[in-house]
Amino acid sequence: MGTARSIMRSGLGGLALGGMLFLAGDTASDLMVYNKLQHQAMLLVAADHDIPQLIGYPYTTGAWYDATLAFSHRDQVAHCTFQLRGAKGVTDVAVKAGRQAGYRSNVLYNLLGPGTWRVVSCQAMVPGEGGLVQARSLLPGHKQEHQQGWAGSTAVAAAAAAAAGECQPCQAQQPTAGRQASGS
Numbered sequence: 001m002g003t004a005r006s007i008m009r010s011g012l013g014g015l016a017l018g019g020m021l022f023l024a025g026d027t028a029s030d031l032m033v034y035n036k037l038q039h040q041a042m043l044l045v046a047a048d049h050d051i052p053q054l055i056g057y058p059y060t061t062g063a064w065y066d067a068t069l070a071f072s073h074r075d076q077v078a079h080c081t082f083q084l085r086g087a088k089g090v091t092d093v094a095v096k097a098g099r100q101a102g103y104r105s106n107v108l109y110n111l112l113g114p115g116t117w118r119v120v121s122c123q124a125m126v127p128g129e130g131g132l133v134q135a136r137s138l139l140p141g142h143k144q145e146h147q148q149g150w151a152g153s154t155a156v157a158a159a160a161a162a163a164a165g166e167c168q169p170c171q172a173q174q175p176t177a178g179r180q181a182s183g184s
Helices: 002-047 050-055 106-111 140-147 150-165 176-183
Strands: 068-072 077-085 090-099 117-127 133-137
Touching: 002 068, 002 077, 002 090, 002 106, 002 117, 050 077, 050 090, 050 117, 077 117
Parallel strands: none
Antiparallel strands: 068 077, 077 090, 090 117, 117 133
8 A cells, every 4th residue: 555655656746747847848948949039030120220210229129928939830930929119119020930850849959959940031010001000021032022011912902802803602602402491
């Protein structure tokens, strides 16, 4: 009876220790990825001449616990959003980065592997027309696309509306028997 209780205590202690180690590793992994993505985004912000004019200089990042970090594609893509505060205002910076193949665990990838994350998109939320907020790309190759502002968005919306004009109403697509059955 005493040995069974001792084994159960050891098993529960090992389970608790394993759970704490898992949580510590997961937290360390998230902080490493967050710091890498925030650093890369801040390099892009520093290279952009419009952000200091919009939010003021000097600017600082918000606290890490106010940021968001999410992963997709089996932890191969990281999505991070954090605040950037300046003398004139605040903006959110959203960065998305992908990693190379390697260790499945992000903590092992960052510590033992190459640990490089390639930024695929980085946007700041800036005031637009009518007080609405719009995303502005901070990547060097995408600046010309966003200088068009709402004109580009309007062209895309017009193309979508034209395509929708060719759509048939849902009722016209349903078989006749289906309409009769639902009408009764």
